[in-house]
Every structure is written in C-alpha cells, then in structure tokens.
Amino acid sequence: MALEAMTARARLEATLDAGTICELFEALCGGDPLSFPGYMSKLEAQREKTGMREALLCAQGEIDGMRAVVCVLDGGFFMGSMGYAVGEKVARCAEYAMAERLPLIIFSASGGARMQEGVVSLMQMAKTSAAIERFKNAGGLFISVLTHPTTGGVAASFASLGDIMLAEPDALIGFAGPRVIEQTIGQTLPEGFQRSEFQQEHGFVDQIVPREEMKKTLSQLLRLHGFGKSEVRA
Numbered sequence: 001m002a003l004e005a006m007t008a009r010a011r012l013e014a015t016l017d018a019g020t021i022c023e024l025f026e027a028l029c030g031g032d033p034l035s036f037p038g039y040m041s042k043l044e045a046q047r048e049k050t051g052m053r054e055a056l057l058c059a060q061g062e063i064d065g066m067r068a069v070v071c072v073l074d075g076g077f078f079m080g081s082m083g084y085a086v087g088e089k090v091a092r093c094a095e096y097a098m099a100e101r102l103p104l105i106i107f108s109a110s111g112g113a114r115m116q117e118g119v120v121s122l123m124q125m126a127k128t129s130a131a132i133e134r135f136k137n138a139g140g141l142f143i144s145v146l147t148h149p150t151t152g153g154v155a156a157s158f159a160s161l162g163d164i165m166l167a168e169p170d171a172l173i174g175f176a177g178p179r180v181i182e183q184t185i186g187q188t189l190p191e192g193f194q195r196s197e198f199q200q201e202h203g204f205v206d207q208i209v210p211r212e213e214m215k216k217t218l219s220q221l222l223r224l225h226g227f228g229k230s231e232v233r234a
Contacts (some may be wrong), residue, residue: 001212003148003168006080007050008057008074011107015070015109015215017063024058024069025092030085036116041064043078050077054085057109060102063085064219065225067213069097072107072155079111082154086114090158091131094142098134103222108159112152117212132161141225143218146173146205160204164221166214167196169206 006014014022032039047053055077060069070149071093073080091107097104113121136142144162146155151171154174167173174194194199199205209217222228 001091003170005075005109006147006211007076008052008072008107011072012057012059012061012070015072015105015107015210015218016059016063017036017065018067020061022060024060026053026058028085028092029053030083030088030117033084033120034116034118036118038099039116042116046077049211050074054089055080055082056086057087058091060096060100061170063215063222064223064228066103066219067100068103068105068218068222068227069093070105070107071102071108073109075109075111075149079112079113080109080154081111081121082124082128082150082157083114083121084124087121089127090124090128092129094131094135096138098138098140101140103143103225103227104132104135105143105145105218106158106162107145107147108150108153108154109147110150110152110159112154122153125153128158129161132158136161136163141222143221143225145209145214146199147171148169149173151175165206166209167199167207168204168211168214169196169208171196172204173199189195 056073058071141163142162144159146167150159178193196208
C-alpha cells in the first residue's frame with residue numbers, strides 16, 4: 001500500500017536540517033493564459049487550502065550540513081499538476097543549483113500537466129527537461145525522488161531524468177494509469193505494474209527508500225559524490 005500523502009512543507013522539514021531552510025522563488029505564480037472558466041477562483045481556493053502559492057515548494061538548505069536545493073511537489077495542490085509556475089520554478093532551481101554548484105533534489109507527486117493552462121502547461125515538459133540537461137552537462141548532480149503518484153507530464157519530463165532515481169515504496173509511477181492502459185490495449189497488466197517495486201525490477205528505479213530512511217539515504221549519496229568536502233569543491 002502506498003504511503004499516506006505528505007505535504008510539501010512537511011517533506012522539506014523532514015529532509016533539510018532545522019533552521020537552514022530558505023525558500024526560493026516563493027513569489028512566483030502562474031496566470032490564466034486561456035481564460036479558462038473558473039480556473040482563477042479554483043486556484044485561489046487551492047492557495048487558501050494549502051497555504052502555498054503554487055504546487056511546487058523550493059528551498060535551499062542543508063542535509064546533515066551539506067548544502068542542497070530541494071524542490072517538492074504537493075499532491076494536495078491541484079494534484080501536483082505542472083503549469084507555467086511549476087515548470088518555471090524547476091528551471092530556475094536548476095539554474096540556481098548550477099550557479100551555486102549545489103546538488104538538486106526533486107520530490108515528485110503529480111497527476112501530470114495542468115490542462116487548464118493548455119499548451120503552456122505542455123511546454124513546461126520541454127523547458128524543465130532542457131534545464132535539467134544543462135545542469136547535468138555542467139556537472140551537476142540531480143537526484144529524483146518519485147512518490148505516489150508520479151504520472152503524466154511530470155513523469156514524462158524532469159522526474160525521469162535523475163542521475164539517481166529513488167522511489168518510495170508502492171508508489172505509482174508512469175505516464176498513463178494502469179486502467180487507461182488496459183482499456184487502450186485490451187489486455188490485463190501484470191500484478192504490480194507501474195508500482196515502484198516493478199520499476200526497480202525493470203531498471204527504471206535505482207533504489208526504493210522507506211520514508212523514515214530518506215534523509216539518511218540522501219546524506220549518504222551526497223557524501224559519496226563529494227558534497228561533504230566543501231573545502232575540496234570550493
């Protein structure tokens with residue numbers, strides 16, 4: 001069974017050392033490019049409900065004393081969908097991490113692209129993928145953490161581009177859901193299809209990490225990649 005949903009702020013606080021969290025690009029929010037009926041009022045309702053301006057929360061902080069940029073999608077905000085603001089924040093965080101020579105860690109939880117923003121939302125797939133590729137080509141370390149669910153345009157873009165791919169147990173990971181796939185191909189899928197354990201067995205996920213061990217695992221990975229030796233990297 002997939003783990004209970006975790007808010008983006010709670011995830012940040014569980015991942016970064018106390019007192020080190022500095023939110024990035026917190027004022028950035030999207031608009032209504034299609035004048036989609038009711039979209040702005042629903043957006044305001046989401047903001048009031050979650051206390052977030054958008055579905056992605058980004059921060060610079062420390063993990064066991066090692067600086068990092070951490071982004072977290074909140075599934076409670078429009079199902080963690082990616083519109084302009086989410087894509088722009090991912091791109092800006094990749095650029096910031098590249099300039100500061102920091103590792104980038106993104107926790108994904110999403111139903112996909114935010115269709116109320118139409119083609120603008122779909123463009124974010126290319127924009128975020130290009131930003132992550134520039135970051136990686138510059139020598140940056142990108143750790144992608146897939147939580148339940150990671151689907152649609154997010155799964156088909158930046159969430160799948162990690163140098164290291166981690167996942168929480170039993171998370172649903174894939175572009176389309178299993179019911180849609182079964183209806184499309186007219187076949188019954190294997191048991192556990194698209195769950196993180198299935199994805200690890202087939203080479204897409206490097207390691208499944210229980211939530212209570214996530215910070216320790218991230219700390220170990222950062223140290224293995226030399227981020228615990230700031231005097232050497234300076």
